[in-house]
Every structure is written in C-alpha cells, then in structure tokens.
C-alpha cells in the first residue's frame with residue numbers, strides 16, 4: 001500500500017476526460033507539487049493518483065480531492081483549487 005497525503009488527489013484518465021485534455025491538468029499538478037502519479041509531496045500534504053472513470057463523465061475532465069468532485073477542470077483551475085487546499089488562497093488572490 002502506498003502512503004497518502006493529507007489530501008488525496010485523483011485525476012480521471014477515462015476516455016471522456018482524456019479527450020477533454022485532462023492530461024494538461026495532470027501535468028500542471030505534477031509540475032506544481034513536484035510529484036509523479038503514485039507519489040506523496042515531501043510535506044505529506046498531497047498525494048496523486050490516476051483512475052479510470054469516476055462515473056462523472058458529464059463533468060469531464062474530472063478531478064477529485066478527498067471526497068470532493070471538481071468538474072470541467074483546466075490547468076488554471078486545478079492550480080487554484082490546490083492552492084486553496086494548501087492554505088494559500090490569500091496568496092493567489094493578492095490584489
């Protein structure tokens with residue numbers, strides 16, 4: 001069993017999500033958190049997994065963090081969501 005972070009991120013690589021370019025968002029997460037699929041960040045805050053269809057294809061591309069589902073994600077959107085989980089919302093919303 002692989003260790004999990006405080007927040008487990010699951011990215012759907014099923015067909016519906018794949019054709020809607022979910023891979024761009026996945027790459028953004030990997031770059032931002034500096035981890036690969038199956039890894040946990042050094043501070044153990046996040047872990048990253050991929051799955052085959054989360055059963056929410058109508059919302060594709062889909063990301064789930066813990067039990068929360070996010071639809072129509074883009075690289076920009078996943079970054080914003082992850083920052084919120086990291087407690088850095090104040091930084092990203094700087095005026």
Ligand code: FES
Nearest residue numbers: 012014017054057
């Ligand atoms: S293919 Fe992604 S939710 Fe079904």
